[in-house]
Amino acid sequence: MKARSVVVIVAALVLLGGSLGYVLHARQRGGGQPLAAAENSFTLDEPGLYYRDAATGRVARSPGPADGPSCARFHTGGDRALCLLALPGTPARTRAVVYDRRFTELQAVTVPGIPNRARVSASGRLLAWTTFAVGDSYAAGTFSTRTSILDLRTGYLVKSVESIPLTVDGARHHAADVNYWGITFASDDNRFYATVSTGGRTHLVEGDLRAWSARTLRENVECPSLSPDGTRIAFKKKVSADPAAPWRLHVLDLAGLQEHPVAESRSVDDQASWLGETLGYALPARDGKGTDVWSVPADGSGTPHLLVPGGSSPVTVPAASR
Numbered sequence: 291m292k293a294r295s296v297v298v299i300v301a302a303l304v305l306l307g308g309s310l311g312y313v314l315h316a317r318q319r320g321g322g323q324p325l326a327a328a329e330n331s332f333t334l335d336e337p338g339l340y341y342r343d344a345a346t347g348r349v350a351r352s353p354g355p356a357d358g359p360s361c362a363r364f365h366t367g368g369d370r371a372l373c374l375l376a377l378p379g380t381p382a383r384t385r386a387v388v389y390d391r392r393f394t395e396l397q398a399v400t401v402p403g404i405p406n407r408a409r410v411s412a413s414g415r416l417l418a419w420t421t422f423a424v425g426d427s428y429a430a431g432t433f434s435t436r437t438s439i440l441d442l443r444t445g446y447l448v449k450s451v452e453s454i455p456l457t458v459d460g461a462r463h464h465a466a467d468v469n470y471w472g473i474t475f476a477s478d479d480n481r482f483y484a485t486v487s488t489g490g491r492t493h494l495v496e497g498d499l500r501a502w503s504a505r506t507l508r509e510n511v512e513c514p515s516l517s518p519d520g521t522r523i524a525f526k527k528k529v530s531a532d533p534a535a536p537w538r539l540h541v542l543d544l545a546g547l548q549e550h551p552v553a554e555s556r557s558v559d560d561q562a563s564w565l566g567e568t569l570g571y572a573l574p575a576r577d578g579k580g581t582d583v584w585s586v587p588a589d590g591s592g593t594p595h596l597l598v599p600g601g602s603s604p605v606t607v608p609a610a611s612r
Contacts, residue, residue: 325375328393329357334366335391337609339565341601344580349373352598359393362405364603367475368414370396370442374405374421384421388440399447403436407561408603411475412518415442416499418473418482437470437484439499454497456486457505465489472513472561473497476520483514483523494525494542508547512537513561515569517588521545524552524562524569524588539569541588554586554594563604564588570597570604 326348334340336351342364343350349358349371358364361373362384371389376382377400384405388397403421410417420437439448451470456463465488473484479499486495486506494511497504512526521544526537535557542549552569562569569588572581583598598604 325360328359328389332357333392334369334371334607337607339570339598340364340366340605340607341583341598342603344575344600344602349603350601359387359389361603363408363419365408365410365605366414366607367410367412370410370414370417372408372410372417372419374408374419376405382422384419386417386419386438386440388417388442397440397442399438399440401436401438401449406435407437407472407513409473409475409561411479412477413479415479416440416475416482417442418475420471420473434467435469435471437473439473439482441499443479451484451497454502454504456495457503458486458488458493459506463488470495472515474514474516474523474561476516477518483516485512485514492528494523508542511542515562515564517564522588524564526558526560527551530557539571539586541569541590550590552586552588552590553592554584556594560602563606565604565606570606572602572604575600 339352341350342361343356346356347360348356349361349364350356359373362376363374365372369391373387375385377385382404384401384403386399387395390396401421403423406422407420417440420435423434423436437451452468467488469487470484473482475482482497484495486493491509492512493506494508494514495504495506510527515524523542525540527540528536529538530536537557539552539554539558540549558571560571562571567588568585570583570585573584575582580600581602583601583604584594585597586594
């Protein structure tokens with residue numbers, strides 16, 4: 291009996307250590323750069339590829355210097371930009387900053403946790419962010435998250451989307467371990483897609499803001515990213531039990547729920563962005579410092595292409611939005 295107790299205690303310590311290690315690793319990736327405001331000349335007026343520059347921790351436009359604000363995670367849509375900053379101190383906190391197209395700060399919200407995912411709807415009216423959280427009792431062997439939605443039309447902030455009534459496989463679901471992350475918005479500024487995790491399973495979930503409801507559509511889907519025409523979703527699919535390379539990028543056709551892998555065979559731990567008919571995503575840099583931005587065709591053809599050395603959070607600003 292004594293030996294059994296020792297085994298249980300050791301197992302609990304290993305699980306706790308793994309969870310803390312994951313969160314600390316995420317925190318290291320999420321911040322640590324000196325804070326800087328955007329230069330006056332840096333705006334969203336120029337179409338092209340925007341990203342976070344790993345060397346400076348600031349937002350950059352390709353080609354060009356990194357003259358944007360400091361960000362750990364960045365995204366933009368319409369006339370709005372969202373920047374997540376890791377605040378110093380303990381416990382971990384994240385500052386979510388909303389900018390206009392000239393990077394004038396409009397609003398800021400401080401939430402607990404470490405920056406993880408950021409998304410702005412195509413219109414710029416809806417914003418969402420996810421942080422890694424600590425302290426949840428059910429998360430001894432893994433991480434937990436907090437995902438918020440800010441509606442700039444009304445100013446209403448959903449601090450945690452976990453309060454939304456959830457239907458899993460057709461049945462109402464209640465559990466303490468429900469976690470959401472990686473929201474992506476539809477063009478109607480009402481529907482959204484996200485990852486929901488509960489009971490050790492991850493699902494693609496479709497949410498309805500007006501009805502305030504969510505339902506699962508498919509299992510084994512993480513970090514969805516809706517295509518600009520609203521017909522396809524790029525996502526991470528767990529394809530291996532190897533903790534060093536568990537995922538592969540896939541694309542799901544929402545009409546028939548058919549999926550296919552893309553040509554990128556390396557494990558991508560990112561929420562991909564649609565850059566036209568290609569996907570942009572971050573992978574660890576070859577020098578082991580920061581990440582690089584890669585792209586690959588969304589239809590499964592072609593080969594991966596190094597887009598921005600030393601970058602992350604890729605997003606395109608179309609010419610039509612000027």
